[in-house]
Amino acid sequence: MTDMWSERAELYRQSLAHSEGPDLDAIVAWAEGCSSAIDVATGGGHTARRLREAGLEVVSCDPSPGMRPDVICFAEHLPFADGSFDFATTRVAAHHFADIREAVLELARVARQRVAVVDNLFMGEDTELAERLRDPSHVRNYGEREWRTMLADAGLKIVRVETWDYPISFSAWLERCGCEGDEADEVRRLMGSRVDGDEVTLARIGLFAEKVR
Numbered sequence: 001m002t003d004m005w006s007e008r009a010e011l012y013r014q015s016l017a018h019s020e021g022p023d024l025d026a027i028v029a030w031a032e033g034c035s036s037a038i039d040v041a042t043g044g045g046h047t048a049r050r051l052r053e054a055g056l057e058v059v060s061c062d063p064s065p066g067m068r069p070d071v072i073c074f075a076e077h078l079p080f081a082d083g084s085f086d087f088a089t090t091r092v093a094a095h096h097f098a099d100i101r102e103a104v105l106e107l108a109r110v111a112r113q114r115v116a117v118v119d120n121l122f123m124g125e126d127t128e129l130a131e132r133l134r135d136p137s138h139v140r141n142y143g144e145r146e147w148r149t150m151l152a153d154a155g156l157k158i159v160r161v162e163t164w165d166y167p168i169s170f171s172a173w174l175e176r177c178g179c180e181g182d183e184a185d186e187v188r189r190l191m192g193s194r195v196d197g198d199e200v201t202l203a204r205i206g207l208f209a210e211k212v213r
């Protein structure tokens with residue numbers, strides 16, 4: 001699994017769908033007042049970069065060496081003591097985690113003050129099929145209610161939830177996962193009206209929480 005990500009690393013570093021967006025701005029805003037942060041599943045490193053630009057001391061982690069994280073590890077087992085960072089975040093990656101509940105517990109455990117989770121929002125079973133066809137490493141997108149339960153179960157108090165429509169290039173989205181030919185046609189069909197020409201509109205959800213225990 002991790003070798004596949006390493007092969008894709010450069011595409012993720014260059015991806016406009018990852019390097020900018022209102023969700024990144026919202027994460028940075030929620031980190032205000034924090035001095036240290038961990039960016040879990042850093043991928044192309046965009047969240048870590050933005051937090052560093054905002055003045056935080058950041059440790060990035062990811063299991064894929066090609067992503068060049070500071071620490072190589074899975075979200076489900078973060079090799080840090082409880083409360084090691086003021087702020088813990090993961091962006092547009094949780095839908096790949098094998099054990100999402102364990103990962104959320106880990107984020108809450110290593111955070112001292114605040115947590116921000118941003119991921120693609122569940123948009124229906126056809127979209128899930130399309131996501132898995134495009135990228136077999138896709139596990140699942142979650143809906144707002146599922147996210148709220150997971151964060152509450154991890155002892156986090158949700159202060160704000162935001163959702164965003166995310167129009168991105170359909171061809172670049174397929175290319176990042178090497179999806180082409182009949183499979184690409186089937187992905188287009190399953191995504192229905194969310195694809196318009198070379199634009200696909202995904203949705204993201206952001207949950208901004210405080211540590212309460």
Ligand SMILES: C[S@@+](CC[C@H](N)C(=O)[O-])C[C@H]1O[C@@H](n2cnc3c(N)ncnc32)[C@H](O)[C@@H]1O
Nearest residue numbers: 005018041042043046064074075091093096097
């Ligand atoms: C789409 S990229 C992340 C994007 C990045 N966070 C950003 O904001 O641009 C997904 C990343 O999740 C990582 N990943 C996959 N499974 C993981 C797991 N169980 N724990 C931590 N990271 C994982 C992959 O190695 C990959 O780098």
